[in-house]
Amino acid sequence: MASHIVGYPRVGPKRELKFALESFWDGKSSAEDLKKVSADLRASIWKQQAGVGIKYIPSNTFSYYDQVLDATATLGAVPPRYGWTGGEIEFDTYFSMARGNASVPAMEMTKWFDTNYHFIVPELGPDVNFTYSSHKAVEEYKEAKALGIDTIPVLIGPVSYLLLSKPAKGVDKSFSLLSLLPKVLAIYKEVVADLKAAGASWIQFDEPTLVLDLESHKLQAFTDAYTELASTLSGLNVLIETYFADIPAEAYKTITSLSSVTAYGFDLVRGTKTLELIKGGFPSGKYLFAGVVDGRNIWANDLAASIRTLQALEDVVGKDKLVVSTSNSLLHTAVDLVNETKLDDEIKSWLAFAAQKVVEVNALANALSGNKDEAFFSANAAALATRKSSPRVTNEAVQKAAAALKGSDHRRATNVSARLDAQQKKLNLPILPTTTIGSFPQTVELRRVRREYKAKKISEEEYVKAITEEIRKVVELQEELDIDVLVHGEPERNDMVEYFGEQLSGFAFTVNGWVQSYGSRCVKPPIIYGDVSRPKAMTVFWSSKAQSLTKRPMKGMLTGPVTILNWSFVRDDQPRSETCYQIALAIKNEVEDLEKAGINVIQIDEAALREGLPLRKSEHAHYLDWSVHSFRITNVGVQDTTQIHTHMCYSHFNDIIHSIIDMDADVITIENSRSDEKLLSVFREGVKYGAGIGPGVYDIHSPRIPPTEEIYDRITKMLAVLEKNILWVNPDCGLKTRKYAEVRPALTNLVTAAKRIRNEL
Numbered sequence: 209m210a211s212h213i214v215g216y217p218r219v220g221p222k223r224e225l226k227f228a229l230e231s232f233w234d235g236k237s238s239a240e241d242l243k244k245v246s247a248d249l250r251a252s253i254w255k256q257q258a259g260v261g262i263k264y265i266p267s268n269t270f271s272y273y274d275q276v277l278d279a280t281a282t283l284g285a286v287p288p289r290y291g292w293t294g295g296e297i298e299f300d301t302y303f304s305m306a307r308g309n310a311s312v313p314a315m316e317m318t319k320w321f322d323t324n325y326h327f328i329v330p331e332l333g334p335d336v337n338f339t340y341s342s343h344k345a346v347e348e349y350k351e352a353k354a355l356g357i358d359t360i361p362v363l364i365g366p367v368s369y370l371l372l373s374k375p376a377k378g379v380d381k382s383f384s385l386l387s388l389l390p391k392v393l394a395i396y397k398e399v400v401a402d403l404k405a406a407g408a409s410w411i412q413f414d415e416p417t418l419v420l421d422l423e424s425h426k427l428q429a430f431t432d433a434y435t436e437l438a439s440t441l442s443g444l445n446v447l448i449e450t451y452f453a454d455i456p457a458e459a460y461k462t463i464t465s466l467s468s469v470t471a472y473g474f475d476l477v478r479g480t481k482t483l484e485l486i487k488g489g490f491p492s493g494k495y496l497f498a499g500v501v502d503g504r505n506i507w508a509n510d511l512a513a514s515i516r517t518l519q520a521l522e523d524v525v526g527k528d529k530l531v532v533s534t535s536n537s538l539l540h541t542a543v544d545l546v547n548e549t550k551l552d553d554e555i556k557s558w559l560a561f562a563a564q565k566v567v568e569v570n571a572l573a574n575a576l577s578g579n580k581d582e583a584f585f586s587a588n589a590a591a592l593a594t595r596k597s598s599p600r601v602t603n604e605a606v607q608k609a610a611a612a613l614k615g616s617d618h619r620r621a622t623n624v625s626a627r628l629d630a631q632q633k634k635l636n637l638p639i640l641p642t643t644t645i646g647s648f649p650q651t652v653e654l655r656r657v658r659r660e661y662k663a664k665k666i667s668e669e670e671y672v673k674a675i676t677e678e679i680r681k682v683v684e685l686q687e688e689l690d691i692d693v694l695v696h697g698e699p700e701r702n703d704m705v706e707y708f709g710e711q712l713s714g715f716a717f718t719v720n721g722w723v724q725s726y727g728s729r730c731v732k733p734p735i736i737y738g739d740v741s742r743p744k745a746m747t748v749f750w751s752s753k754a755q756s757l758t759k760r761p762m763k764g765m766l767t768g769p770v771t772i773l774n775w776s777f778v779r780d781d782q783p784r785s786e787t788c789y790q791i792a793l794a795i796k797n798e799v800e801d802l803e804k805a806g807i808n809v810i811q812i813d814e815a816a817l818r819e820g821l822p823l824r825k826s827e828h829a830h831y832l833d834w835s836v837h838s839f840r841i842t843n844v845g846v847q848d849t850t851q852i853h854t855h856m857c858y859s860h861f862n863d864i865i866h867s868i869i870d871m872d873a874d875v876i877t878i879e880n881s882r883s884d885e886k887l888l889s890v891f892r893e894g895v896k897y898g899a900g901i902g903p904g905v906y907d908i909h910s911p912r913i914p915p916t917e918e919i920y921d922r923i924t925k926m927l928a929v930l931e932k933n934i935l936w937v938n939p940d941c942g943l944k945t946r947k948y949a950e951v952r953p954a955l956t957n958l959v960t961a962a963k964r965i966r967n968e969l
C-alpha cells in the first residue's frame with residue numbers, strides 16, 4: 209500500500225519564506241538570498257516526506273507567491289500592462305503581477321474555493337500569446353531528483369486554470385475562456401514533455417473545479433483536454449486530483465472514463481458521497497488516491513475509522529491500486545506541531561499539523577500493508593477518547609443558550625431607514641462620510657510592545673501607555689486628515705480573530721500554527737476545541753479610551769461570529785452552526801457592553817462570511833440561514849441610535865446580496881477596487897440597498913498610492929448607481945499591512961476626493 213501527499217505548506221515551520229520575501233521586497237536582501245531560503249525549505253520538506261516513507265512526494269507545490277500565478281507564468285500569460293517582453297519570467301515581472309508596482313496595480317486576487325487562501329486570477333483574452341515562460345515545474349523536479357528524491361510534479365490542471373480565470377480588461381465579458389483550451393494545451397504539452405525528459409514517471413493535475421456544479425460544456429472540456437493531451441501523456445502515470453467537496457456524479461463519470469488518466473484523487477473527508485460513487489464503480493486497473501487525512505484541519509485523524517474506510521475501498525479497487533492520501537493540499541493546515549511549545553499536552557495529543565499528517569498517512573499505508581505500528585495506533589485511540597470525554601470541551605449552560613436560538617428569528621425592531629435617521633441626528637455626518645476599516649499600520653515597534661507584554665517583559669502599565677500613545681497618534685492623524693468616523697487603529701491586536709479568541713473560552717492558541725493567506729501573509733487560526741463563552745469584556749477598555757481622545761464618533765471594532773468561525777480551526781465534533789451560535793452570543797454581550805460605554809458606532813466585521821459558502825449550490829441556503837442569523841443575533845439588542853457597521857473583504861457578492869441585505873446592518877463597507885466593480889453591477893441591475901454602503905475606493909493590498917483623480921472617478925461611478933445619501937467613502941480593507949508613508953498620502957487623496965465631490969453635489 210502506497211502513500212501520497214497532495215501538497216505541502218511552503219511558508220516554512222517558522223514562516224521562513226515570509227521573512228525572506230519581505231526582506232527581498234524591502235531591498236534588504238538579494239534575489240539569491242530569497243532563492244536560497246526557498247531551496248532549503250523545499251529540500252527539508254522533500255527529505256521529511258522521504259524519511260517518513262511517503263511514496264508519492266509532490267514537487268512544484270512550492271511557490272514564491274501563488275501556484276495559480278505560477279501557472280500564469282508558465283503559460284506566459286502576463287497582462288501587457290506589466291511590460292514583459294518575453295523570455296523566462298523573472299522576479300520583477302512575477303512580483304509586479306502579484307503585488308503591483310509603482311506604476312501599475314496588481315492583478316486581482318480572490319479566494320481559493322472556500323479556503324482563506326487567495327490566488328491571483330489569470331486575465332485572459334483572444335490575444336494572449338501563450339508561450340512556455342517559466343520552467344519552474346521541471347526545475348523543482350530536477351532539484352528534488354538531485355537530492356535523490358523522485359517526486360510527482362504537480363500542475364494546476366488546464367481546465368481548472370481556465371475556469372478560474374477571467375476575461376482581461378477590454379475583452380468582452382462573454383468571451384469563452386474555454387475557447388483558449390487548445391492554445392493552453394499546447395504549452396502544457398511542452399511542460400509535460402520537459403518533465404518526461406527529466407525522468408518524471410507520474411504527473412499530478414490538480415483539477416479542483418471538478419467538485420463544483422459545472423455545466424455540461426465545462427465537463428466536456430475535461431474530456432477534450434485529457435484526450436488532446438493523451439499522446440504526450442502516454443508512458444506517464446497521470447493523477448487527476450480533486451478536493452474540497454464531493455465530486456458530482458456526472459463529473460465522476462466524465463473523469464473516470466478518461467483513458468489518458470491512470471489515477472484519481474478524491475477528498476474523502478468532505479466527500480462522503482464520493483465514497484458511495486467509488487463503491488458504485490471504479491475503473492479497473494486504475495489507482496485511487498484516497499484522501500482520508502484532513503488537509504483542512506488540525507485534528508488528529510481517527511486512524512481506526514480511516515482503516516475501515518480504506519479496507520472497504522481495497523475491496524473495490526484492489527490492494528495494489530489503493531494509495532493513502534490527504535484530502536487536499538496540506539497548504540491549508542498548520543506546518544508542524546513540534547514547534548508548539550505553549551499548548552498543553554492534552555490538547556496537543558488531539559492534534560496533527562502537516563508534518564504529523566504525513567506520518568499519519570504513512571502509518572495508515574503501513575497498517576494496510578500488514579505493518580501496523582500498534583503503539584502509534586493505540587496512542588491515537590487514547591487521545592481521541594480523552595477528547596470525547598474531556599470536561600474542558602463541554603459547558604452545559606452555553607450549549608443550552610445556543611440551542612434555544614435555533615428556529616427563532618432575531619431582528620432589530622425598527623427598519624433600517626428609520627434607524628439611519630435616528631443615527632444621523634446623533635452623529636451629524638456630512639454626505640459621503642469618510643472612514644477606514646479599522647487597522648492602521650502595524651509597526652515593528654508595536655509588534656515588539658505586544659510581544660514583550662505577552663512575554664511579561666514589560667509591565668501592564670508600560671503596555672497600556674504604549675498602546676494608548678499609538679491610539680493617540682492614529683486619532684490625531686485621522687483628525688488632521690479630517691476623516692469623519694474614526695477608528696482606534698487596532699494596535700493591541702495581532703490578528704482580528706486571534707485577539708477575540710484569546711479572550712474567549714473554548715479556544716486554544718498555537719505559537720507557530722501559521723497558514724498562508726496570500727503572498728507572504730499568513731494567519732494563525734485559533735483552535736476552537738470546546739464550547740465558547742465570554743468571561744469578560746474584550747474591547748471596551750480600548751474603545752472607550754479611544755473615544756475619550758476625540759469628539760468625532762469612534763467605531764467600536766469587533767470581529768463577527770461567522771468570521772471567527774471561518775478563520776478558526778473549528779471543532780469537528782458538532783455542527784459548525786452550533787459553534788457559530790455560541791460565538792454570536794459572546795459577541796452580543798460585547799456589543800451591548802460597548803453601547804453601554806457610550807460607543808455609538810460599532811463595526812462587526814464579517815470579512816469571511818462569503819468564503820464560508822459551501823462550494824455546492826444545494827448547500828448555500830442552509831449556510832446563509834444560520835450565518836446571517838448569527839450576525840443578527842450579535843446586534844439585535846442595541847438601540848436605534850447605535851449604528852452597526854459590518855465589513856466584508858471581496859466583492860463576489862452578487863449571488864448572496866439578498867443575504868447581505870438580510871444581515872440588516874446599518875452600514876456595510878466592502879471590498880471593491882480590485883474586482884472591476886462587479887459589486888456595483890448588482891445595484892446597476894436594480895437591487896435596492898437601503899442601508900449605508902462603502903465600496904472600497906482603493907486597494908490596500910498594494911503599496912501603490914491611489915491618485916486623487918482615480919478615487920474621484922471611482923466615487924463618481926458609484927454615485928451613478930448608488931444614492932448619495934447612503935454612500936460612504938473608505939479604502940477596501942484595513943491598513944495594517946501598509947506603511948505610514950503609503951497610508952498618509954492615500955488617505956489624504958481619499959478625503960480630498962470625497963470633499964471635491966461633496967462640493968459638487
Ligand code: GLN
Nearest residue numbers: 645646647815857942943
Ligand atoms: N477591522 C479589520 C482591519 O481593519 C478588518 C480586516 C479585514 O477585513 N480582513 O484590519
Ligand code: ZN
Nearest residue numbers: 856857941942
Ligand atoms: Zn477587509
